[in-house]
Amino acid sequence: MKKKLRCNTQYIDFYLQKHNISKKEFCTRCGITLSSLNGVYEQRNVTADKVFYICEVLNINVDTFLFYKKLK
Secondary structure, three states, X not given: OOXXXXXXXXXXXXXXXXXXOOHHHHHHHHOOOHHHHHHHHOOOOOOHHHHHXXXXXXXXXXXXXXXXXXXX
């Protein structure tokens, strides 16, 4: 069975709600573009540097943010 690495965007959603900020403000805090963040949500074009910046702001480690999804 194959597995695909995915980002758990629920951590971002929780952060946005907790701090009452927009995705744009979150991007500013992370130093990434809104387009990059949308790519993370769509699970496409996710690079290690984006994940690192996001995890720094969320104050979680990369292992917490990433998970494997089983594919058929």
